Amino acid sequence: MADFTNTPIILQKQGMDLQTTLFCGQSFSWRQETATNYIGIAGPYGVRLVDQGLQFSISNLSEEPVDPEEKAFWTHYFALDIDYPALVEKFCQHKILGRCVEKAPGIRVLRQTFFETLIGFIISQNNHIPRITGIVNRLREEYGTLVAQGIYTFPRADQLACLTPEDLAPLRAGFRARYIIDAAQKVTDGTVDEARLRGLPVEEARKELCRITGVGTKVADCVLLYSLGHNTVVPMDVWMKRAMTQHFPKGMPRVAKGNEGIAQQFIFHWMRQQNDISVKDKKTASSATKGKKNSKT
DNA sequence: ACCCAGGCGACGA
DNA sequence: TCGTCGCATGGG
Numbered sequence: 285m286a287d288f289t290n291t292p293i294i295l296q297k298q299g300m301d302l303q304t305t306l307f308c309g310q311s312f313s314w315r316q317e318t319a320t321n322y323i324g325i326a327g328p329y330g331v332r333l334v335d336q337g338l339q340f341s342i343s344n345l346s347e348e349p350v351d352p353e354e355k356a357f358w359t360h361y362f363a364l365d366i367d368y369p370a371l372v373e374k375f376c377q378h379k380i381l382g383r384c385v386e387k388a389p390g391i392r393v394l395r396q397t398f399f400e401t402l403i404g405f406i407i408s409q410n411n412h413i414p415r416i417t418g419i420v421n422r423l424r425e426e427y428g429t430l431v432a433q434g435i436y437t438f439p440r441a442d443q444l445a446c447l448t449p450e451d452l453a454p455l456r457a458g459f460r461a462r463y464i465i466d467a468a469q470k471v472t473d474g475t476v477d478e479a480r481l482r483g484l485p486v487e488e489a490r491k492e493l494c495r496i497t498g499v500g501t502k503v504a505d506c507v508l509l510y511s512l513g514h515n516t517v518v519p520m521d522v523w524m525k526r527a528m529t530q531h532f533p534k535g536m537p538r539v540a541k542g543n544e545g546i547a548q549q550f551i552f553h554w555m556r557q558q559n560d561i562s563v564k565d566k567k568t569a570s571s572a573t574k575g576k577k578n579s580k581t
Numbered sequence: 582a583c584c585c586a587g588g589c590g591a592c593g594a
Numbered sequence: 595t596c597g598t599c600g601c602a603t604g605g606g
Binding site: 310406409410411412413416459497498502503520522523552556 | 585586587588589590
């Protein structure tokens with residue numbers, strides 16, 4: 285008998301910080317509703333997360349009966365099978381990496397679904413995170429399926445494969461529009477096949493992903509890390525390049541061996557946070573200067 | 582108003 | 595195989 289009461293799924297957080305994990309630039313599918321509530325969607329599941337301290341609940345936003353596979357889906361999505369507390373402790377053996385981790389030890393590298401990760405990071409190139417989220421939202425609203433108030437699935441590849449860049453103009457994705465379409469076409473016609481990628485060594489999977497116009501090493505690596513579970517892969521964006529030259533001239537610390545991509549997420553977040561602080565300091569300094577000038581005149 | 586963003590493709594040396 | 599440039603757009 286189907287469960288129409290929609291009892292929430294309860295998962296143990298195991299030290300995860302939902303807020304930082306959902307908004308540290310790896311996913312563009314969540315929004316914060318209250319201090320403890322988040323609304324988002326992954327695959328077919330549009331849900332509300334409620335932070336309850338040591339655990340969190342996952343409630344479907346749709347009226348559909350609970351899918352028996354959903355608990356396993358979210359356990360995989362939040363990577364709750366990985367012993368993060370042990371990993372974090374290991375990372376902390378390295379002085380600088382430890383400093384990055386201590387700022388946000390609850391960050392988790394998610395395992396998101398393939399096509400939305402691919403398109404999300406194609407859109408991410410030469411773009412700001414808030415704007416990426418906006419474009420992804422418009423893509424969902426225009427071509428996805430409504431599952432609840434304001435919540436849409438990510439369109440399937442075959443739904444986008446037949447479009448033209450002109451069709452996508454309302455997204456305001458700029459030069460990335462044709463990249464989105466090429467990715468959709470190559471996924472639809474099997475040139476890039478998720479199941480096959482999953483069976484390939486990372487180097488070969490990366491090469492396959494790069495067959496898509498608009499997918500280079502960085503975007504491919506984001507797909508390998510954030511969707512295909514290759515935790516050794518380090519996407520090298522401007523922030524990480526800066527971090528490596530400034531703070532890790534000898535490369536990724538040995539304590540991150542086998543988990544370099546996860547270490548990357550802590551470093552990436554730390555770098556951006558440092559930047560936010562310095563930008564704020566500059567503003568404070570310049571407004572103080574202005575204040576002085578004004579007080580003199 | 583201006584700088585630049587989780588890069589990539591095209592092009593020339 | 596390198597370095598350089600243009601790209602669409604708008605958030606901060």
